[in-house]
Amino acid sequence: MGTGMDSHNLKPTPHGERGKKKARVSRWLLLLALIPALSACGDSFGWYVVDPTNKSGWLNLKFMLSGLWYTIALSLTAMSISLVVGLIVSLPALSPYKALRMTNRVYVDVVRSVPLLVLMLWVYHGLPILTGIQIGAFWSGVIALSASDSAFEAEIFRGGIQSVDKGQYEAAQTVALGYTDTMRFVILPQAIKRILPAIGNQFIYMLKMSSLVSVIGVEELTRKANELSTVEYRPLEIYTVLILEYMVLILLVSAGVRWMERRMLAGERR
């Protein structure tokens, strides 16, 4: 049945288009194939725990999906903060002054050398002792995720900005733009277009790493799966569903990133 459908989908399309479409279709097929393939493995599966056609299975699924909101909120918040911090941290790296370049190096090297899970535990359990302020699991997660990721974003921004031709700065100077306007209207728009794929990657990485906040108790996808698993004793089915949840989320994000890339390249062909 499957083959009939996809030969219909793969009508001849112009050159590159066809390859891309093929790749997209096959990715989804792979995903769908996973379920029957796994359930075919015999008695070890008991899909009823997550079967939406029976009452308790449906409730379990709903319970698992209720973690979606936190996963998305956490990743989006952390990503936004990390992009802003990353940009700010990257700018001194481009300065002619050694002291400024050093601040960038120190930040990047220090932050990059702390394991994310360790940083998360430190922020959640340690930071309140240091500051006397209780920040809660969600914001601890956001801080750890965004701090950790910002070092990588900073490196990405630095690379992107450095790839913009020197003549662009000179041209901006001859139309009397100051530093901020030059960055905002001339350099960054060109840099961001070039680093979009890399930022997309980071976002996907962020979605996956957000599963670590389950250890400090944020009720996101992974935490929900953990909780359900301890009452239902069906870890195989539950964690399989969890994997599928992340896969769908990430396939959606990569499709979104590609769409943005295409849109940005639409007017100007370089």
Added chain:
Amino acid sequence: MSPNERTPVIRLHDVSKLYGDFRALDAVSLDVAEGERVVVCGPSGSGKSTLIRCVNRLEKHDEGEIVLDGVTLGNNRESRRVIADTVGMVFQQFNLFPHLTVLQNLTLGPVRSRGVSENDAKARAMKYLDRVRIPEQADKYPTQLSGGQQQRVAIARALCMEPRVMLFDEPTSALDPEMINEVLEVMAELAGSGMTMICVTHEMGFARRVADTMVFMDKGAIVETAPPEKFFTNPESARCQDFLQKILAH
């Protein structure tokens, strides 16, 4: 009217630029009067680009004095202001902003740094696009234009800042031969309108037609300064004779 009698807009006095020990400019002096058209030529590496780039401080000179519209240039706000208000520049490689349309390329400077309203800036941009004869390209992106069209957009972009002085650094040497004339034409018209210009070029026909003063540079120094009639028929230095022979030969 003889431009040389008026007070200079640009005065370079004993200007030197060093890269390590190497003197890219070596005690160069030059006065440019309001309305004067100076054409600079000389062999590759003689310091022509360095000279004009020192005038708008894309390069910082190390010795001597550059006075622009009465302001001695240095690393300060007043210098940046006078350069922004006075000098426009056109590059060999155009350096248009590739992510902006032609119109946006032209309005960015006036809107952001002159405080001109969006509408006035657009009107101004269309005026100068008309002048360089490509108003119909306003909504295209630079990469969709030919080299000659791109360079004319670059000229219009500089003019939108309404400068008193225009600097050209080999504006036609990145162009295919059939596009050189359309750009030179626009430049000649600009010269005819009374714009003060310093132009580095090897287009000697253009120079002969447009220049008030010819400057020949070699090894970081100005070797000869003369009006074109004298420069082309009776150059004094042997190096200049040699250079002209080579360049006019083909």
